[in-house]
Amino acid sequence: xxxxxxxxxxxxxxxxxxxxxxxxxxxxxxxxxxxxxxxxxxxxxxxxxxxxxxxxxxxxxxxxxxxxxxxxxxxxxxxxxxxxxxxxxxxxxxxxxxxxxxxxxxxxxxxxxxxxxxxxxxxxxxxxxxxxxxxxxxxxxxxxxxxxxxxxxxxxxxxxxxxxxxxxxxxxxxxxxxxxxxxxxxxxxxxxxxxxxxxxxxxxxxxxxxxxxxxxxxxxxxxxxxxxxxxxxxxxxxxxxxxxxxxxxxxxxxxxxxxxxxxxxxxxxxxxxxxxxxxxxxxxxxxxxxxxxxxxxxxxxxxxxxxxxxxxxxxxxxxxxxxxxxxxxxxxxxxxxxxxxxxxxxxxxxxxxxx
Numbered sequence: 001x002x003x004x005x006x007x008x009x010x011x012x013x014x015x016x017x018x019x020x021x022x023x024x025x026x027x028x029x030x031x032x033x034x035x036x037x038x039x040x041x042x043x044x045x046x047x048x049x050x051x052x053x054x055x056x057x058x059x060x061x062x063x064x065x066x067x068x069x070x071x072x073x074x075x076x077x078x079x080x081x082x083x084x085x086x087x088x089x090x091x092x093x094x095x096x097x098x099x100x101x102x103x104x105x106x107x108x109x110x111x112x113x114x115x116x117x118x119x120x121x122x123x124x125x126x127x128x129x130x131x132x133x134x135x136x137x138x139x140x141x142x143x144x145x146x147x148x149x150x151x152x153x154x155x156x157x158x159x160x161x162x163x164x165x166x167x168x169x170x171x172x173x174x175x176x177x178x179x180x181x182x183x184x185x186x187x188x189x190x191x192x193x194x195x196x197x198x199x200x201x202x203x204x205x206x207x208x209x210x211x212x213x214x215x216x217x218x219x220x221x222x223x224x225x226x227x228x229x230x231x232x233x234x235x236x237x238x239x240x241x242x243x244x245x246x247x248x249x250x251x252x253x254x255x256x257x258x259x260x261x262x263x264x265x266x267x268x269x270x271x272x273x274x275x276x277x278x279x280x281x282x283x284x285x286x287x288x289x290x291x292x293x294x295x296x297x298x299x300x301x302x303x304x305x306x307x308x309x310x311x312x313x314x315x316x317x318x319x320x321x322x323x324x325x326x327x328x329x330x331x332x333x334x335x336x337x338x339x340x341x342x343x344x345x346x347x348x349x350x351x352x353x354x355x
Contacts, residue, residue: 014150016058023057023352025345027151029252031056032271032283033072034063036141039172040296045146046070049100053085056148057352058276061137063146064089066100066113072148073115074135082106084134094118102134143269144172145283158251160269161259162287168267169288171296173303175273176282180314181353182254182274183322183345185282188310189256189270190223190248190341192230193334198309202302205233205241211334223250223344225337236264237291248337253345264290277353278320282307321355 014022033054035045046052051064053075060075062085075083087105091098094112101118102111110119115134120126137148142157162168178185188194193211195204208231216225225248235242248258254274259267266288273281284307286299323329324346331339345354 014057014059017060018058020058022059022150023350024151025253025348025350026057026274026352028149028154029254030140030147030149030153030155030157031254032145032273032281033061033148034070034146035144036070036146037144039144040300049089051085051089055275057150057274059150061148064102070139070141070146071113071115072137072139072146074137076135077104077106077109078117078132078134079104079109080106084111143285145271155252158255158257158271160257160285160287162267163269163285165287167289168265169292171286171288171299173284173286173300174282174307176284176304176307176311178280178282178311178315179278180280180311180317181278181321182272182280183341183350183353184314184317184320185272185280185310186250186254186256186270187322187338187341188314189258190225190250190337191335192228192246193332194313195230195232198313199306201233202306202309203230203232205231213333214336216336216340218340218344218347221249221251223337223340224248225340228337236260236262236266237288237294238264250341250344253348253350264288274352280353319355321353324350324354 014027016022033056037045046063046065048065048067054061062073062075064071075085077084082104084102084104088103090101090103092101100113108121109117111134112118115136116130117128117132120128137150138153140147140157143160143163147157196206196209200206212229214225214228228246229243230246231243233241235244244260246258246260250256254272256270259265269285271283275281286303324342326342
């Protein structure tokens with residue numbers, strides 16, 4: 001894990017590319033912006049000297065690795081707003097040392113790897129205040145992912161209980177793109193009543209659709225739903241049908257987790273990146289204490305199929321943003337986990353991706 005120095009020019013009010021203030025709940029939270037380590041073939045981290053662009057909360061970002069640590073900056077020069085990713089990535093001598101820098105392609109403003117503006121060509125002899133620099137985000141590397149926080153983090157990155165347990169095999173799945181809001185993706189992740197219909201033959205069976213009552217509650221850390229019994233055609237990878245029990249948690253508005261308990265346990269840690277209000281990117285780790293002989297590609301293909309089916313649902317829900325008002329839609333007791341989730345994000349004051 002690594003942490004970036006304090007941001008130089010991050011304002012308490014971060015504006016998106018349309019000039020609107022970014023939701024303060026998500027501004028002060030951690031979000032996955034890319035891989036930090038090789039996760040599988042074709043999904044590699046940035047090499048030293050590499051750079052990439054992405055978007056978070058409708059804000060364009062530049063990711064670059066001038067050395068061992070990745071930087072995450074707003075992708076604009078503070079002078080006239082030109083995209084820094086279109087500039088030149090150079091090595092210059094600063095205080096007698098070779099230093100990686102970014103030179104803006106518009107007026108040549110030059111930024112060091114700490115974000116400070118080192119040189120303004122139009123005023124080469126002028127002193128540049130130390131507070132003048134790129135808009136930098138705090139960064140951590142955890143669970144093989146790069147997490148960025150645009151503001152002041154109010155919470156740590158949610159814990160992944162099985163990550164350090166060697167008895168669990170971990171398989172990365174994703175990233176998954178979807179034209180829907182982040183809260184919509186979290187809500188369908190927390191929902192088991194859709195299994196027999198959306199995932200018929202995979203997770204559910206139309207002959208066993210009843211969801212027995214279960215406990216769902218608000219906690220100091222989010223939402224917890226326990227003892228959710230579901231009938232599945234394959235309980236634990238051995239091909240036998242029967243009832244299984246799930247425990248779910250929503251640890252942050254866009255991070256969730258479940259574990260299917262038993263001698264052969266199966267867990268998923270899920271983080272959704274709010275790219276735009278109606279565009280999301282999902283990152284997933286599967287953890288299982290069995291099935292070591294099953295190729296990763298088989299496990300990943302199964303999860304890919306589930307996400308295709310879930311995405312087809314959330315991309316056609318109306319409204320596209322999740323309603324905060326519980327009176328806006330009908331609810332059944334089987335929806336208790338999602339009801340608690342809506343209550344929680346409403347109490348937090350989450351607005352991005354909701355209405």
